[in-house]
Amino acid sequence: MRNKGILSLVAVGLFASSLSAGVVKAEGNENGLARKAIEHQVEKPLPKGLVDSKTLNQLEKEVKGSQSKSGKGYSKMSDDDYIFEVEYNNDFASADNSSYEKATIGRLLPLYDVDFSKVVVPSDGFLLVAGTASSYAIDLGFAAVQKDYVEDSNLKYLGSEYEDGVEYRGYDVKKGTYYVGVYDRDNEYDIDNNTSDDMYAIATRFVDDVKPSKPTVYKVDNNDKVVTGKAEASSTVTVKNGSKVLGSAKATSKGTFSIKIAVQKAGTKLTITAKDSAGNVSASASVTVVDVIAPNKPTVNKVDDNDKVVTGKAEANSTVAVKAGSKSLGSAKASSKGNYSVKIKAQKKGTTLSITAKDKAGNTSSKATTKVVKH
Structure with a gap:
């Protein structure tokens, strides 16, 4: 499918000056490998509910440019707004760094050029990659891959969507380093019609959609004024008696927690959950308050x-x-x-x-x- 997205913000002169000088010879073999990897990720719709509209809108703005900049505003583009590809970036070893905060703008020159950007995923979750092109000369192909095109459970392609000139590709990912490979699908037909005015934009967004593991909770007795245990590092741990919140505290960087509570009666069932910084809540762990208090003397x-x-x-x-x-x-x-x-x-x-x-x-x-x- 030909991508028909048009970059609304492309400062041609600034972009050209941001590239390293000299003509780079593209590696046809790497282009072929990238093409196969991208085509292997067959076109299928992203599962519903994986991405909220806010995330999609943010990515669309990044790759198409802010609508508030137009006309004379083109000349105001800078590396504060975008990351500009720096050749040589035609293989994994020389991949450019990317940012979740800025889109990467690049050119696919000469024929068979392929560009790589490095993406660091901080934890298990969902990776979304968006791309568009500035002209019909680029039939943009892109995909997230592992180094040397390794295929395993660390990166799982979920599907793609095409909307308003922007293509989106989604992946389940484990914590680690990945690469976004970009190439021009026209190369498959040896079409060499790209000029220095023809550019693409790629943006990435990481979504932590993985719930923390269920906390472990140590014994609680009817003398205790704290609940202790282990949970996801830096998560917020909450203790409840039914629907009543007894207390909450942040787990340490090593995952230990200690939450102050009022003394509870023996037999009371407490539930404990952990919420990470992205708002994902774990399954609840439970513990029953143990009676350790001896009866009064008869x-x-x-x-x-x-x-x-x-x-x-x-x-x-x-x-x-x-x-x-x-x-x-x-x-x-x-x-x-x-x-x-x-x-x-x-x-x-x-x-x-x-x-x-x-x-x-x-x-x-x-x-x-x-x-x-x-x-």
């Missing part, structure tokens, strides 16, 4: 040498145990109101009984004692 009613039960009050639903020395006499569960009644054999006057309460988390109270009295 109270014991009077026990005489005729009694076959020990009664009193303890933590609700705790298990109350009665001993004489190391010998277990019996145990029973306290009611929801904390009342207990433990069956025992009648004990001799003067026998010391010890009574303890154990909660369902296994925490045991200090022991209460009582001496058996004469009936």
Whole structure:
């Protein structure tokens, strides 16, 4: 498909002076490899929802030039507005540096010229490349590739779109360095009709669309006033109890976090998420608050040498145990109101009984004692 985009801002004299002097001999072999790599990325539509309209509009402005500059404004173009290709840039080793902030403007001269720009991707995400040409003499072909045209899961072509004179190509990318190769499709037919007035513009945009990994959370008990763990470096970690936010803090550059919270009841389920600087939110991790607080010491009613039960009050639903020395006499569960009644054999006057309460988390109270009295 012939690209019909026209650069609205091209300062021919300034651009020409920004190129290194001398005529560069194009490498026909590299052109052929670039063409094959681009053609291998077959024409298919970008999946819906990958790119928002704001990003597309920004890229369109970059490659077509600001509409506020026209007429005499052409002469005001500078390297503050654009990056100008610098030959020799016909292979990976000599690729020009690019910027996500500025478009790159170049020429495809002489016949079979191919230009490379280096693109550094800071983290896993989505790479969008946009391109257009200043005249019909350039049938612009471009693609993001890996060095030496290596093909693996680090760079996955997703599809392309063509709109208002600009072509867009999208890629799933892993963190690393990539290259945008540019060539004139007319070269395939040995058409040599480009002049120094015919130029292309390429712009790139990286979108961090990868959610952070689910945080790891260390044990939280009902004494704790902080939640700690690990999450994506520099992400913002938030702790919630249901829909209520208990606290948030930024993870360190090593991914550790410590978030202050109010002490929570045992059994409370906390959810923890991490949000990166691009606004991507991780899946939630959860942790249940552990009970580490022992029940209060039970109270014991009077026990005489005729009694076959020990009664009193303890933590609700705790298990109350009665001993004489190391010998277990019996145990029973306290009611929801904390009342207990433990069956025992009648004990001799003067026998010391010890009574303890154990909660369902296994925490045991200090022991209460009582001496058996004469009936």
